[in-house]
Amino acid sequence: MLVPEHIETLESYQPGKSIESLHQESGLTEIYKLGSNENPLGPSPKAVEAIQKNLNQIFRYPDTKALELRQALARKFQVKLENCIVGNGSEGIMSAIMGTFLHDKDEVLTSSCTFTGFFVLTQARGVKLNTVPLKNYRFDLEGIAAAITPNTKIIFLCNPNNPTGTIFTKKEFESFIKKVPEGTLIILDEAYAEFALENPNFPDSMSYRLDNCITLRTFSKLYGLAGMRVGYGFAHEDLIKYILKVKLPFEPGVLSQTAALAALEDQKFIKETLQVVQEGKKFLILSFQNLGLQVLPSEANFVTLILKNEEEVNRFYERLLKKGIITRPLKNFGLKEGLRITIGKQEENFKCAEALQEISKA
Numbered sequence: 001m002l003v004p005e006h007i008e009t010l011e012s013y014q015p016g017k018s019i020e021s022l023h024q025e026s027g028l029t030e031i032y033k034l035g036s037n038e039n040p041l042g043p044s045p046k047a048v049e050a051i052q053k054n055l056n057q058i059f060r061y062p063d064t065k066a067l068e069l070r071q072a073l074a075r076k077f078q079v080k081l082e083n084c085i086v087g088n089g090s091e092g093i094m095s096a097i098m099g100t101f102l103h104d105k106d107e108v109l110t111s112s113c114t115f116t117g118f119f120v121l122t123q124a125r126g127v128k129l130n131t132v133p134l135k136n137y138r139f140d141l142e143g144i145a146a147a148i149t150p151n152t153k154i155i156f157l158c159n160p161n162n163p164t165g166t167i168f169t170k171k172e173f174e175s176f177i178k179k180v181p182e183g184t185l186i187i188l189d190e191a192y193a194e195f196a197l198e199n200p201n202f203p204d205s206m207s208y209r210l211d212n213c214i215t216l217r218t219f220s221k222l223y224g225l226a227g228m229r230v231g232y233g234f235a236h237e238d239l240i241k242y243i244l245k246v247k248l249p250f251e252p253g254v255l256s257q258t259a260a261l262a263a264l265e266d267q268k269f270i271k272e273t274l275q276v277v278q279e280g281k282k283f284l285i286l287s288f289q290n291l292g293l294q295v296l297p298s299e300a301n302f303v304t305l306i307l308k309n310e311e312e313v314n315r316f317y318e319r320l321l322k323k324g325i326i327t328r329p330l331k332n333f334g335l336k337e338g339l340r341i342t343i344g345k346q347e348e349n350f351k352c353a354e355a356l357q358e359i360s361k362a
């Protein structure tokens with residue numbers, strides 16, 4: 001055996017279908033990709049401009065400290081530079097966190113039906129994973145607190161949760177953190193936080209100062225830079241110091257750092273994105289409800305349908321694909337009856353609602 005059993009049996013991350021693969025399979029040229037929670041408006045124009053200006057810098061290694069980007073983040077979120085980390089996507093930072101803190105008998109704890117990337121990283125470390133079922137399609141923080149064992153080293157919380165789009169509330173979070181021992185780390189994955197901040201019940205982790213909590217956010221969603229792979233995180237400086245020992249030194253790349261820095265200041269694009277997502281969400285939810293479909297309340301840039309069973313999910317998914325619309329069946333996330341649809345531009349949402357109307361009538 002070349003590899004340990006936990007690697008032999010590891011199922012790697014399953015991404016959503018790409019435009020290229022659907023084009024090759026079907027010959028379709030008009031394709032709407034609503035399967036990967038990307039920004040419907042494309043990239044931040046300021047980021048594109050910055051990348052173009054800096055193309056001739058790619059012969060250089062990136063700044064290992066990512067000083068300018070971290071300074072900008074520290075200013076924006078009013079924390080010290082030492083509290084701030086950037087990496088190859090928030091998933092890259094998550095990977096470094098797992099590599100830094102987990103060993104031997106450590107266990108990790110989270111909900112079922114959450115971000116699958118975390119499950120892959122956990123199994124790759126060969127540590128024990130404990131999960132608590134969702135309650136009403138939401139993280140059950142009481143259940144998670146009750147499932148903490150003396151070996152629980154990391155608790156993973158995702159708010160808003162991917163793939164349900166639901167949130168746990170301030171009240172639930174504040175009661176939860178009192179029950180978490182000091183030596184247990186909380187990873188608070190807030191990849192979709194910006195879409196939820198207007199909700200007064202959303203616990204913005206940046207308004208708490210918790211010594212055992214690491215906030216993770218990303219440039220992949222709101223800022224439209226999924227392909228550049230830039231994520232960022234905030235935590236107590238001691239935690240950041242340890243994670244930096246493990247994180248690859250030259251991530252994110254030169255152009256990724258430049259793009260993120262510019263996108264952070266692109267207020268016009270940020271505003272437009274939030275508006276398109278909020279309007280699109282209202283439209284899609286109403287359209288789906290009018291068709292008699294069950295749709296979960298979403299605080300993210302996607303909506304999730306709960307269908308009768310896995311067969312119905314597959315039928316909807318395949319029929320939508322035939323019409324050039326890529327969505328995401330949620331079996332891999334542990335939600336067999338779920339189909340996730342990323343909020344697109346107005347015409348994409350319209351096409352999707354129209355297609356679902358035809359399919360659900362058939």
Ligand SMILES: Cc1ncc(COP(=O)(O)O)c(C=O)c1O
Nearest residue numbers: 089090091115162191218220231
């Ligand atoms: C909840 C959640 N966390 C993390 C990620 C990974 O984001 P990044 O592109 O920053 O690695 C995603 C991507 O879809 C996500 O949904």
